[in-house]
Amino acid sequence: MNLSKKTAVLSFALLLPSFFLAIVVVIYLNEDSLSSNKLILFAELLTIAIVFASLVSACVWFVFKGAIITPIKEFVKIAKIINSGNLGAKVIYKSRDELGELADSFTGIITNLTRNVQGMANTLRDEKEKERELAANVSKLQEAQAKDEALLGNLGEGVVAIDETGKIFLFNKAASVLTGYTESEAIGKKYKEILKFEFEKEKELVPDFVYAVLNKITIKELLHIQIVTKWLTRVPVTHSTTMMTDANQKNFGAIVVLRNMTKERQLDKLKDEFVSIASHELRTPMTAIKGLISMIFEGDYGKIDPQMKEPLSDIASSTQRLIELVNDMLDVSRLEGGRIKYALANIKIADVVKEVLELMHPIAVQKRVELRFDQIHSPEQVQIDENKVKQILSNLIGNSMKFTDKGFIEVRFVVHDQQLILSVRDTGIGIKPEDQKKLFSKFQQVTSSQLGRPVGTGLGLYISREFAKKMGGDLWIANSLVGVGSVFSFSVPLSGTTLAKRVEADVMKSAEG
Amino acid sequence: MAKILLVEDDKILQKMYQDKFGTTNYELVVASDGEEAIKMALEEKPNFILLDIMLPKVSGIQVLRTLKAEVETRHIPVAVFSVIPQDDPILEGSSEILKQIVGYYRKDESSPSEIVEKIKEYLK
Numbered sequence: 034m035n036l037s038k039k040t041a042v043l044s045f046a047l048l049l050p051s052f053f054l055a056i057v058v059v060i061y062l063n064e065d066s067l068s069s070n071k072l073i074l075f076a077e078l079l080t081i082a083i084v085f086a087s088l089v090s091a092c093v094w095f096v097f098k099g100a101i102i103t104p105i106k107e108f109v110k111i112a113k114i115i116n117s118g119n120l121g122a123k124v125i126y127k128s129r130d131e132l133g134e135l136a137d138s139f140t141g142i143i144t145n146l147t148r149n150v151q152g153m154a155n156t157l158r159d160e161k162e163k164e165r166e167l168a169a170n171v172s173k174l175q176e177a178q179a180k181d182e183a184l185l186g187n188l189g190e191g192v193v194a195i196d197e198t199g200k201i202f203l204f205n206k207a208a209s210v211l212t213g214y215t216e217s218e219a220i221g222k223k224y225k226e227i228l229k230f231e232f233e234k235e236k237e238l239v240p241d242f243v244y245a246v247l248n249k250i251t252i253k254e255l256l257h258i259q260i261v262t263k264w265l266t267r268v269p270v271t272h273s274t275t276m277m278t279d280a281n282q283k284n285f286g287a288i289v290v291l292r293n294m295t296k297e298r299q300l301d302k303l304k305d306e307f308v309s310i311a312s313h314e315l316r317t318p319m320t321a322i323k324g325l326i327s328m329i330f331e332g333d334y335g336k337i338d339p340q341m342k343e344p345l346s347d348i349a350s351s352t353q354r355l356i357e358l359v360n361d362m363l364d365v366s367r368l369e370g371g372r373i374k375y376a377l378a379n380i381k382i383a384d385v386v387k388e389v390l391e392l393m394h395p396i397a398v399q400k401r402v403e404l405r406f407d408q409i410h411s412p413e414q415v416q417i418d419e420n421k422v423k424q425i426l427s428n429l430i431g432n433s434m435k436f437t438d439k440g441f442i443e444v445r446f447v448v449h450d451q452q453l454i455l456s457v458r459d460t461g462i463g464i465k466p467e468d469q470k471k472l473f474s475k476f477q478q479v480t481s482s483q484l485g486r487p488v489g490t491g492l493g494l495y496i497s498r499e500f501a502k503k504m505g506g507d508l509w510i511a512n513s514l515v516g517v518g519s520v521f522s523f524s525v526p527l528s529g530t531t532l533a534k535r536v537e538a539d540v541m542k543s544a545e546g
Numbered sequence: 547m548a549k550i551l552l553v554e555d556d557k558i559l560q561k562m563y564q565d566k567f568g569t570t571n572y573e574l575v576v577a578s579d580g581e582e583a584i585k586m587a588l589e590e591k592p593n594f595i596l597l598d599i600m601l602p603k604v605s606g607i608q609v610l611r612t613l614k615a616e617v618e619t620r621h622i623p624v625a626v627f628s629v630i631p632q633d634d635p636i637l638e639g640s641s642e643i644l645k646q647i648v649g650y651y652r653k654d655e656s657s658p659s660e661i662v663e664k665i666k667e668y669l670k
Contacts, residue, residue, distance in 0.1 A: 356655075
């Protein structure tokens, strides 16, 4: 029952006793026959009472309706409006009684509620915004990841990522093609089970370069290796293995990039063949020129006019230069492909020096430069490829000869630790310090601009140094002073030393096959 | 008079060595390709063979294999006579058969007189 109905009932309840009293009085009057005055007075009082009661009832009704029902109805209306979702509704009630307080509280509640709801709405909007941003980022990340995956997947190089415990966690398509293992076969496996390498020629297992990278151990570059596939076939590869570090430089594994070198090897072979044939074709006519001139000089074709000697000698030296150039270029081409063989043997070094000096003797006589070598009967044995050492010595003495016009060229050697150091000293023009470094580069000739100096190929020192290194030594400028002369030295292992044994083992490996 | 078989496809070099050997006591016979070399080795029975490596028809290495397999020719000393260095990749896989030669002469490094001297030294 609503409040207005209750008020009506209350007013009616107040009216009802008045009427009841009036009826009782009327009945009593009829029965007891009271005096008429008393009766009239009583009737009047009764009427007044009834009227008063009616008035009180009416007042009560109006007071209730105005003070309670109307504001409550207002509250109900506002509550309904709020309930419908409109938080802008306000209770307008200015009274200072309890209902006024209630209205104020109600307004307060609505205000707080509105604020809270707005706050919540804002939070919700922020959250949604964040969610949208997150979704956008996720999709960007997914896109980037998809791109990365596509990139890795379609990369021609095999990519294998290995964690710090040695397990594979990434294995791209090219790695699958190269090794024969599928991605699912490789992921989670130890890299040693999947990646097996051996040297191309000697079929020996190569040092574990992945282990070396994971453990920060430096090992020398591994050339000419091949991977052993799942089907036990061999594919020539090159590898690039690097450590993976996070932002704090912490090592979290290694990444191995493998490149299939089959085509390159085929091309190398073709190149070798081409160089062999081309050099054969070049050398044959040069051999004829050189041989015929030597025969003319020797008088095989009759006595020669003294005037002809000089131009013939020029032809001979030019031919010799051409032959050297062809030989040097061939050497460089093969040095760079790692395709030069070394026939190591234990040789008495003094004999080699003596032989080279004998060959150089005619030129020294011609140039009036003295050739010196004091250790003709020295017993030192070295482990060398005799022809390569002869080539180095000829190159060094030949260079000295070109740049020395007076004085001497001296060959000497000293034993140092496990090596024998040979030095070629001259009293030539010397080399400026800034030019000394350039000497070992290919085609570098620091003095070629000087007039009257015979030129070489600019490859000799480069080749000689590479030869010395491969035989377990090195080659360097020991000293050089402009106007005083130069000393070039190179080292080779003494026979029977640990160094010699190690070099022999290395050379044996690359010589097989 | 000792007979030398020169296996050489270059005509100018053939003539040059003929001229050189003409000044010596040796008789020089010349084959221009691998096939002819085997034929002449059997027919001429030379005392010494100077064998080039890069030859038309049959390669020098193949000629060497044949000569060393034939009863009639296996005793004839053979020296490789080439402009190809001994460590050239073209000779890869031939190291076994090359053990049977008596010398590896580089014709671009030695003059004709030096070649004659080497043979003289061997046949002495």
